[in-house]
Amino acid sequence: MAALPPLAELTGIAKHFGEGGSRVDALRGVDLTLHPGEVVGLLGPSGSGKSTLLNIIGCVVEPSSGRMVLDGAVVYDGKWSGGDLRRLRLDKIGFIFQFHNLLPFLNSRDNVAVVLELAGAGREAACRRADELLDYLEVGNRARALPAKLSGGEAQRVAIARALANRPRLILADEPTAALDSERAAIVMDLMRKVAVEQSATVLVVTHDEKIFDRFDRILRVRDGRLAS
Numbered sequence: 001m002a003a004l005p006p007l008a009e010l011t012g013i014a015k016h017f018g019e020g021g022s023r024v025d026a027l028r029g030v031d032l033t034l035h036p037g038e039v040v041g042l043l044g045p046s047g048s049g050k051s052t053l054l055n056i057i058g059c060v061v062e063p064s065s066g067r068m069v070l071d072g073a074v075v076y077d078g079k080w081s082g083g084d085l086r087r088l089r090l091d092k093i094g095f096i097f098q099f100h101n102l103l104p105f106l107n108s109r110d111n112v113a114v115v116l117e118l119a120g121a122g123r124e125a126a127c128r129r130a131d132e133l134l135d136y137l138e139v140g141n142r143a144r145a146l147p148a149k150l151s152g153g154e155a156q157r158v159a160i161a162r163a164l165a166n167r168p169r170l171i172l173a174d175e176p177t178a179a180l181d182s183e184r185a186a187i188v189m190d191l192m193r194k195v196a197v198e199q200s201a202t203v204l205v206v207t208h209d210e211k212i213f214d215r216f217d218r219i220l221r222v223r224d225g226r227l228a229s
């Protein structure tokens with residue numbers, strides 16, 4: 001079987017915040033290639049640049065320099081390439097955070113349906129797919145509950161359903177299991193694996209969580225804004 005092309009290729013990606021005396025070099029030249037089907041761990045001390053790297057790959061934070069190709073398209077080459085970044089994020093990228101970030105005034109189903117509708121789905125199709133995803137994550141029985149009424153593990157699974165809604169090829173998770181017990185953390189990681197395989201996606205997971213280290217195909221270590229091998 002021919003290997004699928006990489007989903008992300010970063011070359012010399014650097015990022016600093018601020019200027020002069022208050023300048024912080026968060027990333028100092030990162031080269032990284034992510035392949036379909038991989039579940040990759042991103043480890044490193046606090047402040048080493050993990051979230052910055054995730055946010056750059058997710059096109060939420062603009063690099064200061066370097067080159068980035070996502071799913072075959074140049075998105076950054078010294079500047080954003082001028083494509084529709086919002087569309088790219090909606091179509092290709094699923095973000096999962098440590099704390100769920102659900103919209104507090106929408107129930108579980110609508111939290112998922114809203115990103116489908118933003119991507120162009122009709123209301124009915126969006127609700128159907130939202131229900132399917134919630135069932136798949138075994139929180140279908142909580143479809144009509146508001147986030148405040150969900151347990152931590154339930155809320156995280158709804159947030160994962162939302163991140164997966166548009167079938168992204170790049171799933172970026174920042175400490176997704178930190179707020180979960182080991183059983184729930186294992187369920188989340190099983191799911192990440194399943195999505196990577198079934199959708200030929202890449203899952204990149206920032207974590208300090210030793211109980212999931214053995215779940216990764218490879219582990220990248222960030223230190224002081226650089227990837228160590």
Ligand SMILES: Nc1ncnc2c1ncn2[C@@H]1O[C@H](COP(=O)(O)OP(=O)(O)OP(=O)(O)O)[C@@H](O)[C@H]1O
Nearest residue numbers: 017024025026044045046047048049050051052053
């Ligand atoms: N928006 C910002 N403005 C200024 N400095 C920032 C900003 N975001 C991050 N930084 C700085 O960049 C460096 C890298 O931060 P980053 O959040 O990427 O670290 P991290 O590895 O995710 O840390 P943690 O494990 O604590 O989440 C830190 O020195 C941080 O203070």
Ligand SMILES: [Mg+2]
Nearest residue numbers: 050051052174
């Ligand atoms: Mg972080």
